[in-house]
């Protein structure tokens with residue numbers, strides 16, 4: 398099949414790579430020239446410097462005959478003559494702090510697409526084409542997409558909702574072995590096109606291939622993300638808080654007890670600074686907005702959001718409350734800027750809020766280190782008198798008064814030896830990921846004070 402991807406972000410680039418690997422011909426269009434050049438470079442390091450997803454570089458290089466990246470809309474128009482499906486992979490961020498989804502990217506792309514679709518085959522619009530919502534969109538967006546296409550006079554088309562369930566850091570691995578594929582369509586013809594797109598997975602014994610209607614698909618995506626978000630919030634705000642409050646209770650032991658119940662399941666028991674990333678917060682906010690604008694209360698959804706926000710505030714406040722730490726004039730080491738390990742995505746990363754907090758507290762310097770996400774972070778916070786970037790975690794902590802671990806990069810687990818053996822100062826250790834949990838006793842014995850999510854103050 399010939400498949401067009403509009404938007405070459407995490408979703409568009411990874412989906413297109415898997416599509417090419419499944420034997421389809423993919424054209425990927427984006428307005429970001431740098432991103433398109435890098436993704437189409439044929440060089441794994443260059444590709445991954447732009448989108449750090451394990452396996453993406455190799456997959457793109459291996460399938461380079463079947464995948465083209467472009468910023469040239471004339472190529473898109475030519476491709477549409479023989480195109481079977483268009484995947485809309487546009488960003489849908491939150492508008493300010495309103496919960497509403499910013500659909501301007503989606504609408505702009507849909508309008509451009511509609512203008513191009515009416516010109517297909519010299520205006521004859523031969524050949525059936527499906528327009529597939531891969532972006533996470535409001536439940537009723539399927540109607541608006543059809544309306545945009547109709548208003549331009551597009552014919553011979555269907556609108557499908559095919560939400561993406563990728564997990565950043567495991568996007569390629571997950572897309573090559575998906576647990577489920579959800580296809581929302583109004584008619585059999587559209588289901589048939591999508592079956593061909595996903596032929597590779599349709600008959601696979603371990604893939605749940607779910608055919609539903611487009612609104613069920615869109616709602617199912619939002620609700621699944623809310624459920625995951627709520628599980629994380631329970632972990633931080635209820636389980637973690639319990640472990641922080643009572644002595645002689647270890648978070649990891651509570652986790653074992655709770656997660657061994659199959660009804661509860663094992664996912665989401667990682668104490669952290671909050672659930673960040675591009676999706677969970679915004680999708681919960683969007684769900685709440687949609688419910689409230691339809692006359693519902695959305696109380697639990699809103700409380701989950703508040704609990705998630707409270708987590709970082711509580712953690713940072715503990716420096717003063719527990720350790721009587723005065724931030725003014727201090728040197729901070731900030732380890733980890735990616736919102737989680739194995740990605741360079743910094744969207745909704747706690748490290749952004751931590752850096753703003755440090756500025757407000759008049760710290761004298763923040764030394765920042767991350768193994769993959771520094772370039773993006775540096776764009777947001779350029780190096781300055783009070784912010785500098787290091788090539789190694791040790792360089793960041795060497796002169797620090799406080800070390801904050803904000804991302805769960807596995808290499809940070811080895812920091813305790815360096816701290817105990819090589820540091821002249823004894824910085825306050827603020828472990829936002831319980832990365833040093835196995836060494837808290839040793840650190841305490843060596844004279845360190847520790848504030849960790851999921852533990853009472855250790856000193």
Ligand SMILES: NC(=O)c1ccc[n+]([C@@H]2O[C@H](COP(=O)([O-])OP(=O)(O)OC[C@H]3O[C@@H](n4cnc5c(N)ncnc54)[C@H](O)[C@@H]3O)[C@@H](O)[C@H]2O)c1
Nearest residue numbers: 404405406407408427428429487488489502506532533561
């Ligand atoms: N990242 C995830 O883990 C994930 C998982 C599931 C669903 N989603 C959803 O998928 C959608 C895309 O997410 P993402 O993470 O890939 O976003 P992203 O920001 O990484 O990528 C979006 C891309 O769209 C491009 N773009 C913007 N306007 C355009 C236009 N008019 N024409 C062409 N390209 C345009 C941007 O330049 C960018 O490269 C969102 O709705 C998101 O909620 C994301």
